[in-house]
Amino acid sequence: MAKKPGIPKGTRDFTPEEVTKRNYITGIIKTQFQRYGFQPIETPSFENSDTLLGKYGDEGDRLIFRILNSGDFLRKAKPDHLENRDSNAMASDISEKALRYDLTVPFARYVVMHQNEIDLPFKRYQIQPVWRADRPQKGRFREFYQCDADVVGSNSLWQEVEFVKLYDAVFHELGLKGVTIKINNRKVLAGLAEIIGAADKLIDFTVALDKLDKIGEEGVKKEMLEKGLSEQAIERIQPLFAFEGSNEERLDQLEAMLKTSEEGMKGVEELRFIFSNVSALGVLAANLEVDVTLARGLNYYTGAIFEVGAPEGVAMGSIGGGGRYDDLTGIFGLKGVSGVGISFGLDRIYLVLEELGLFPESVTENTRVLILNFGEAEAFYGMELLQQLRNKGINAELYPDAAKMKKQMNYANKRNIPYVVLAGTQEMNDATYTLKNMSNGEQDTLKQQELLDKLT
RNA sequence: GUGGUUGUAGCUCAGCUGGUUAGAGCGCUGGAUUGUGGUUCCAGAGGUCGCCGGUUCGAACCCGGUCUUCCACCCCA
Numbered sequence: 001m002a003k004k005p006g007i008p009k010g011t012r013d014f015t016p017e018e019v020t021k022r023n024y025i026t027g028i029i030k031t032q033f034q035r036y037g038f039q040p041i042e043t044p045s046f047e048n049s050d051t052l053l054g055k056y057g058d059e060g061d062r063l064i065f066r067i068l069n070s071g072d073f074l075r076k077a078k079p080d081h082l083e084n085r086d087s088n089a090m091a092s093d094i095s096e097k098a099l100r101y102d103l104t105v106p107f108a109r110y111v112v113m114h115q116n117e118i119d120l121p122f123k124r125y126q127i128q129p130v131w132r133a134d135r136p137q138k139g140r141f142r143e144f145y146q147c148d149a150d151v152v153g154s155n156s157l158w159q160e161v162e163f164v165k166l167y168d169a170v171f172h173e174l175g176l177k178g179v180t181i182k183i184n185n186r187k188v189l190a191g192l193a194e195i196i197g198a199a200d201k202l203i204d205f206t207v208a209l210d211k212l213d214k215i216g217e218e219g220v221k222k223e224m225l226e227k228g229l230s231e232q233a234i235e236r237i238q239p240l241f242a243f244e245g246s247n248e249e250r251l252d253q254l255e256a257m258l259k260t261s262e263e264g265m266k267g268v269e270e271l272r273f274i275f276s277n278v279s280a281l282g283v284l285a286a287n288l289e290v291d292v293t294l295a296r297g298l299n300y301y302t303g304a305i306f307e308v309g310a311p312e313g314v315a316m317g318s319i320g321g322g323g324r325y326d327d328l329t330g331i332f333g334l335k336g337v338s339g340v341g342i343s344f345g346l347d348r349i350y351l352v353l354e355e356l357g358l359f360p361e362s363v364t365e366n367t368r369v370l371i372l373n374f375g376e377a378e379a380f381y382g383m384e385l386l387q388q389l390r391n392k393g394i395n396a397e398l399y400p401d402a403a404k405m406k407k408q409m410n411y412a413n414k415r416n417i418p419y420v421v422l423a424g425t426q427e428m429n430d431a432t433y434t435l436k437n438m439s440n441g442e443q444d445t446l447k448q449q450e451l452l453d454k455l456t
Numbered sequence: 457g458u459g460g461u462u463g464u465a466g467c468u469c470a471g472c473u474g475g476u477u478a479g480a481g482c483g484c485u486g487g488a489u490u491g492u493g494g495u496u497c498c499a500g501a502g503g504u505c506g507c508c509g510g511u512u513c514g515a516a517c518c519c520g521g522u523c524u525u526c527c528a529c530c531c532c533a
Contacts, residue, residue: 057531135457404490
C-alpha cells in the first residue's frame with residue numbers, strides 16, 4: 001500500500017459537522033456586518049511579495065509564507081547571494097509572491113487600486129483564510145480564517161463606538177457571555193513614554209508593559225531596566241501597576257499622570273468618548289475594560305487598540321482584535337486616509353463555543369425528514385411525498401436502499417434527523433404516511449396534506 | 457526561529473527492569489428481533505505500536521534522525 005497521506009502542520013480537514021458549525025458562526029458575523037452597513041469584498045489568497053513584506057515588522061516578515069517562482073528560478077538568482085548562502089536575499093531572487101498574512105494590508109492595497117470607484121467613507125467586510133508560518137499550538141494554526149470589518153475615510157470616533165457595539169452584537173447573538181473587550185489607545189502609550197522621557201523607546205516600553213498579566217510587576221520592571229529605562233522613569237509609571245477601579249476611575253488616574261503630555265491627553269479624551277458613549281448606549285454580552293497594558297499591533301495602530309479576550313476560565317488567546325490606523329493607505333501612496341477596523345478569529349471562537357457547549361442543537365440538523373425504504377414500489381410512493389416536502393422547503397431524503405429498519409433508524413439517529421416517515425404497503429393501501437418523531441417516539445398516520453401541514 | 461513534550465485499533469487510553477500470539481472501554485459489522493431506533497445480551501472484524509535507521513539473541517519499550525501534537529518563549533486570531 002502507498003504511504004499514508006498527510007496534510008501540512010497547522011492545517012486541518014473539516015468534517016461535515018465542523019463545516020456546519022463554522023457556517024453557523026460566519027453566518028451570524030456576516031449578518032451583523034451587513035446590519036452595520038458593511039459591504040463584502042474578497043482579495044486573492046496571494047499577493048505580490050512587496051505588498052506584504054515590511055508591513056508587519058521583522059517578526060511578521062518571518063511568518064509570511066513565500067511562494068517559489070516557476071521555472072528555472074535558480075538560474076536567475078544573483079550568484080553572490082547563492083555563494084554567500086544569504087537566505088533573505090535569495091528569497092527575493094527566487095520568490096515574488098506570498099500568501100496573504102492578514103486581511104488589513106490587502107484591503108489597504110484594494111482601496112488604493114480602486115480609489116476612483118469607491119466612495120469614502122468605505123465600509124467593507126471580508127471573511128477569508130490567512131496563512132502564517134508560525135509554530136502551531138492550541139488555537140494557533142498556520143491556516144485560519146479572519147472575519148474583518150473596516151472603515152476607511154472617516155476620522156470620526158463614532159466608528160470606534162460602532163465597532164464596540166458590533167463586537168457586542170455578534171457575541172450576544174452567539175450566546176457567548178463574559179467576553180472582555182479591552183480598549184487602549186496608542187496616544188496614551190506614546191504619552192506615557194513621553195512623560196518618562198522614553199519617547200524613543202516606545203515599542204520596548206509597551207512590549208514590556210503588555211506582559212504585565214503574564215510575568216507580573218517585577219518581571220515588567222526587570223525587562224524595562226534591561227531595555228534601558230531608568231529607575232526614576234519606571235517610578236513615574238508606578239500607578240499603572242496598581243490600576244484598579246471602574247473604567248472612569250482608571251481614566252481619571254491616567255489623566256492625572258498624563259497632564260503634561262498633549263498627545264497622551266488626546267488619547268485619554270478619545271478613550272473617554274468611546275467609553276461614555278458605549279456605556280450610555282449599553283452592551284448586551286461583553287465586559288468593557290480600559291487596559292493600558294494592551295499593546296497589540298503597535299507597528300501600525302495610531303489610535304484606538306481593541307482586543308477581545310475569551311470568557312474567564314477558557315484557556316484561549318484573544319478571539320478578536322483591531323484598531324485605528326491614521327494613514328492606512330499611505331504605504332501604497334494614498335495619503336491622509338484613515339482606517340479603523342476589527343477582526344474576529346473564527347477558529348478560536350469555534351473552539352470557545354465548543355468548550356462551553358454553546359452550539360445550539362439545531363445547528364447540526366441538516367435533514368429534517370428521512371423517508372424509510374421498504375422496497376421499490378414503496379420507495380416510489382415515498383418519492384412522491386419527498387417532492388412535496390422539498391417543494392415546501394423542508395430538507396428531506398429517502399434512504400437509498402431497502403435495508404433493515406434498524407439500520408435505517410440508526411442512520412436517522414446518527415444524522416440527528418428529527419422525523420422519520422414510514423411508508424409501506426399498509427400506508428400505500430390507505431393513501432397515508434406514518435410520521436414518527438425520533439426524539440419522543442410518538443407517531444401518527446396521516447394523509448399527505450396533513451403531514452405537510454404538520455411539518456410547516 | 458529557540459527550548460521542551462506527545463504519538464499503540466475509527467475514538468479515549470492500558471501495556472512491568474527489553475522476553476511467546478500487543479489488551480480494555482466506546483464505536484463499527486452481524487445476530488437475538490422479516491414494519492419500529494436510542495436500552496440489553498451474544499458473536500465478529502479491525503494494529504507494519506507515527507515513519508526511517510541503529511543497539512541487541514530478541515525492541516511498542518533503549519539510542520539517533522524525521523514528521524506530527526501540545527506547552528513555554530517570540531508573536532498573534
